[in-house]
Amino acid sequence: MNDSPGWAVPGPSPSDGERPGASDGQGGTDGAPPQPSQPAGGQKWSAEQPPPGEWSSPGAPQAPKPPQQQPQQPRPGPGWGSYGGPQGPEGGRYGYPGGPGQWGKPPAAKPGVIPLRPLDLGEILDGAVATVRSHWRSVLPITLVVATVVQVISVLVQKYALADLAVTTDPEASLQDLLDTLGGAMTALVANGFIQLIGTIIATAMVTMIFSRAVLGQGSTIGQAWREARPRLLHLLGLTLLMGLGGAALVVVLLLPGILLRNIGLGLVGGLAAVPLLIWLGIKFSLASPALMLEKAGVITSLRRSSRLVRGSWWRIFGITALTGLITAFVSAVIVYPLTALGLAIGLADGGVSGLENGTAATGWAPLILAAVGAVIAQTITMPIQAGVTVLLYVDQRIRREALDLELARAAGLENYGSDPAAPPTGG
Template sequence: MNDSPGWAVPGPSPSDGERPGASDGRDGTDGAPSQPQQPAGGQKWSAEQPPPGEWSSPGAPQAPKPPQPQPQPQPGAGWGSYGGPQGPQGGGYGYPGGPGQWGKPPAAKPGVIPLRPLDLGEILDGAVATVRSHWRSVLPITLVVATVVQVISVLVQKYALAGVAVTPEPGADLQDVLDTLGGAMTALVADGFIQLIGTIITTAMVTMIFSRAVLGQGSTIGQAWREARPRLLHLLGLTLLMGLGGAALVAVLLLPGILLRNIGLGLVGGFAALPLVLWLGIKFSLASPALMLEKAGVVTSLRRSSRLVQGSWWRIFGITALTGLITTFVSAVIVYPLTALGLAIGLADSGVGGLENGTAATGWAPLILAAVGAVIAQTITMPIQAGVTVLLYVDQRIRREALDLELARAAGLENYGSDPAAPPTGG
């Protein structure tokens, strides 16, 4: 899929509202209507010509034309029809949702989305449809990665965090407390890094599966791995760069309040950092699919994302935020009941004192039940989140770079975009 011409880095993109195929002056006309050729000998045609079939000799008197009857509208033409006297092909103002009327124009749909600019419902539906139709490739990837990550997380919480008490014991030495907290922080950082690696692998492979699903093509787990493997280090570098850049930005804005020991100044810096980090996060949210599908470098993918998001920040923010709310709700519905059940089992074993020393939450039953819930939730939500990002990238390129023409060609659709009246045919 990476070698498909549909994902190649485009040249100068057409301006808004401009579609390829319009006259650009390559035939020598510069978009102007062609002028009639002058006959030999310098003789010129008359500026006003009679209609075809009514040519007469020069100077002959013209017979008066009989009155022409007005064409009668065909049954079903006019309002609510496609092809009446006033519509896009002679049709009237059709019903909402009719072809080429108030609704969306007809478009080819070789895969999970139609090849035209998408709305919110089509993006979410495309992500869910891909998971549903390609579940043999998508769900095993997310299931294996989520299982491995949660097994490591359970072991870390059981053996590295079980000794960390919620409240320190009275008379405990400060150095012992710091050592315990340092070990716990090290374990948490290692656990977070493992989760980061799992997320990167899942995102990379799911991106390749979605890119083929847009064209109506299937993808096996082996194919997705072979296509994603050369880009994993680049994706890791991109993720670390964005994370470290956001952390550095927050630290810089909080630093004046910390140095001056001024709580008010620190709060101002924190409140200024949050919207700035959010703005940058959405601005570079399409860098991951650009890096994977265009084989771009880290810096180039950041520039591509910035260019694609420009002018559509609020729209992409809204779709991303809504997707996050939906996946968070689904995860909560799955995880919280199992976590509560595990905590109840832990309290039954350790009693109320288990809440104070932390043993109620670090027993095997609470940890395993919470991990099972997390595995199920991540298996379902991770591909949907990654898929929405990929489809947003495809949508922005369709809007700005006419990517639908390249995708139609890669999907084997003939006559797509050449004649609006002719439906595309399979190649």
């Protein structure tokens, strides 16, 4: 943890100040006021003493005593209750928001985009959006450059590699022609997918470093993010390829019995079984990327770390991840689909209905460029949000399980954080 580039800023340990209620040499312990000493000779004062300012001479008639009124206790403020806190005066108990039997949450330090305590769904999403909004000079240029390079290469591949692979309706086309067409298409798609993978890895690594500093309330430049992310890029590539190859191997193993036995039903059962297994493994190892980047762990170690952090919280992480995917998919659709439809309309206006039959309507310059522009805008916005949610989920799980908030507060330079025994706990 101390080697993590995101929050390994040296800082003092929480000071061991005097605990409240410690003896100071002037009175009793536990903050009790000093008791008055007894008079000389062992004589005790009377238990009923007249109030100050009402002494009278001996033999004078005594005025009737006014009835004593109990001092009114102050009413607790909103959000404070009478259960769950340490013992207070008059037998009551102090409470704090978010304590047992309380509404709300305990107050927590917030040096950066999130409070240093276990987070809920709204705080995770808000932290991701707040980071993009407050650090946009560092985040958006990274995703914009990566998305632009990826989409330019994608347009060139679709224009010059896939344009000749027109859809044919000739029933007499030979098997060799179909295999050549399929092979060319697969080669172009694999090359395009590999370029997108490299771009996504670079953007994810740099954005992860920016988010790790935003948690501490620190800014990060593009050059600083690149210097911190560059040593981990090959590890992150290896992790991504290992997870991809592992998922593909799982699908092949489940489909293999149906293929060998030439049983379509068995193949369908294997394919249906592969879907939930892939989702389960994807969530189980979803926190491996931030663990690899921020803890400088190896590929296998980061997979184990993710498995331990997700254990017991699989459904919660799945729900947050799925909701984030739905939100980003909706935002992307709102941006991409109108521009794609406009490009197709321009292609139909140029080539007519025959463009749909031979596939040239979708491979013209206007449809490709407009679709690429929409994809660039959508990826520039959604890519950092998805990466940020993953990083904040990682931070949240470590706060719940390992009290990471203490380390983060120390790295952020907060004095005496967590040293007050009366403060509500922040660890899970």
